[in-house]
Amino acid sequence: MTRNGVDVEAVNALTKEMRKDAMARQKTLSGLLSWNGGAHSTTIVRNFVIPADEPAVLGGTDRGASPMELVLTGLAACVAISIAYSAVEDGIEVHAIEIDVEGDLDLGGLFEIAGSGRPGFEEVRLIVRVDADAPREKIEELVNHGYRRSPVVDSLTGRVPVRVCIGREDAGAG
Incomplete structure (x- = not known):
C-alpha cells in the first residue's frame, strides 16, 4: 500500500x-567525489552521478549546482x-x-577577504506550501513536525563533528 507515494508497508517493516x-x-x-578541474567535480552516491560546479562569475564553468545550492536542495528535499x-x-x-529555499552567505569568507563573515550560510529561509x-492548523503541525524530524535540519543546526583524514595514493607501486 502506498500513500502520498510512500511505500507504507516498507516503512512500517x-x-x-x-x-x-x-x-x-x-x-x-x-x-565518492572526483575532481574534474577548476570548480567542477562529480560525486557518485549509490547509482547517482551528481555534478557540482560554481557559476562563471565565481570562476567555475556552470556545469552543475554549486555546493551551497546542493546544501539548500538537500535541506528542502529532506x-x-x-x-x-x-x-x-x-x-x-x-x-x-x-518549498522555496534561499540562503544568504558572504562570499568574502570563501576568499578570505578581511572583514568578511564566515564562509557558510548566515541565514536560510524556507517557504513551505x-x-x-x-x-490549515493540521498543515502547520505537519510542516513543523517535518522540520523537527528532518535529519538535514538537525545536521545543519546541530553541532555535527566533521573529521578530515589525509590519505594518499602511492605513486609507482608495483
Missing part, C-alpha cells in the same frame, strides 16, 4: 525492525520528505508540497 534491533537504526551514507512521511502517519492525503486534505 523498517520501523518495526528498528524498534526490535538498535543496530538496524544505524546507517553510514557514503559517496523537509518535504519528512512532511510527506508525517502526513502518512497521520493518515492525511497530500496533493503537493512546494502544502496542498493536503487537512485544515
